[in-house]
Amino acid sequence: MSTLKTLVVLAPQPDPQHITDIAHLAEAPHLDHPGADIVRMRGAKAERRQEVIALCHRHGYDAAYIDNGKHLGDFRLLVSDMDSTLINIECIDEIADIKGIKPQVAEITERAMRGELDFSAALQERVALLAGLPESALEQVYRERLRLNPGAEQLLSACRRLGIKTLLVSGGFTYFTDRLKADYGLDYAYANQLEIVDGRLTGRLSGEIIDAVAKKQLLMATRSALKLKPEQVMAVGDGANDLPMLQEAGIGVAYHAKPRVSAAADIAIEHGGLDAILQLYH
Template sequence: MWPTYRVEAPRRYLGPVEQNVTSPGRTLRVLVFGADRPGVTAALFGVIDRHAGGGGGLVVADVEQIVLRGRLVLGVLLTAPADWDETALRLELHRWGVDWKLDVEVKAGVGDNQPRRAGRSRVTVLGHPLTPAALGRMAEEVAGAGGNIDRIVRLAKYPVTAIELDVSGIDPLVLRNLLAPAAAACGADVAVQRAGLARRAKHLIVMDVDSTLIQDEVIELLAAHAGCLQQVASVTERAMRGELDFAASLTERVALLEGLPEEVFTKVREEVRYTPGARTLVRTLKRLGFQVGIVSGGFTQITDLLAADLGLDYAAANTLEVVDGRLTGRVVGAIVDRPGKAAALRGFAEAAGVPLSETVAIGDGANDLDMLAAAGIGVAFNAKPVVRAQADTAVNVPFLDTILFLLGIPGDEIAELTEEAGESR
């Protein structure tokens, strides 16, 4: 089992807690504001304890605390019998606040829970940079649809600013359809996922290779050595936009590689450039217990080397035929095309013992659409417009490790794992 992460921060209000308590008796909400220092929490509970009594007196129902740039917000919700008199506690709490130079607010109420709002989502907003207009627009869309932002926390400040919002009151699919175009108009990226344990259970991550895991198109690197780069690049671009059948376009392009010596694979592997953050993404996922695979319309002669280098669990791609040390211009076996990528995802998930609902697929081209649709969440990474329009979420910054923020993994946790290993991003 891999670790999970929870960043403590206040909800929309530090009032009724989100748990069921059998007694609907009186409540007392205590809020503390001011400069943080060691011992504040202990001192506060010391005051409360002196008035708690025994045999059904004060009971702690909820506690939440956040320290933001040295400023403390601490909230405690207490339940009490209906006939309990809080006057003495109120007075001592206010005196304590004066002594500690803290603002203290005490409010009595009844009951300790409000009905949970339907439609809970986890919204991740990415910006490079993240502008006030972008966050303002997200909040405006949520409010306009009758939803509420219950919690906001920063996940990362590098390589992008990543902010996570807990939203309630709107169906996640409706919210996604509202926020995606709004974020695009503001130059930000947004991912909306249904809140709950399922979000933490993305056991298997499967990526496209060309222009996703790596910055290059392998067939174009091969074509450069064959002297037909422009011809191949033109066909590739049309195929990735969905204008050409992938299998037919691959056959046409591979035919142009006929006669290349097989030593070209070594040269091309040396030319391949990983996308920034690729190593960090894979390394972090593996250390957290995820399984990681790649599926490509490219070629096993290169993808197998990448999989071995990164320590991946699964890999699938096409295989170029080589006879007498030279490429024949043909592919061996069935072509890994758009349906083939989705089939590979299903095969990886079955081998890993992971339901498709607990998978993440990442890709950039029309060839990836079936795979993105089949996964629990499909991420369009710096993708063509047709892919961005159909994927669950889009990431348009050039850092592959930003995918970690969509899984709720904070940047400081990622950095800690990297530093422990003595590695760089």
């Protein structure tokens, strides 16, 4: 694979001076404008990547250094987190809202996603607070509150068209991952199993917890089963528990992520939707 890079800048309303400044900082000799909202800077020097990406983000642009000649179809597996990545909500927070305890649960969720709390312990603490809720609360959240994030349908459609397998791996719950898998034609889905007895949540989980290590292991196992190379795998996530799988993938994409996740990922989408991936890898 070529080590030459193209800096791709996604700018919905590009300021010509901003583009000139970015190209100068990146030392990019060739600029292409394949669309009104995208600029490809061929020959950009990756040595100043952090400065260049920071400048783009300050202007409200998403940007990434892409290997020359790399296309979306070169990936054969897309691995995605669910909550706040593929979908617009944190499901556990919305379930808690139905019980009237969303602020308490959401605060724990936020800290866990920033990596300030042990994920497994924080999950068990939050699930315990849901004890007694009827199973119908899960259906209510799925039907009334859960939506795909902007660009998700376009990304999944492109994956189906190109024959890219899709793996949804979540620290959330199987109730939601299983329905998303069925509704949107995903190939694989893994998450935590809420224990339900007599139609009510017990406040406990069944089986192994899907934490950061498990997410990485599921990526590796699926990659191996499909006989893929690391560079054929892209992973997308937003929380600290996604970091190991993002780093294990050939390309790790942070989507509207916590700062430490964005800093560690190969690509950080801070402004656009998930369809930004389609623009980066045309």
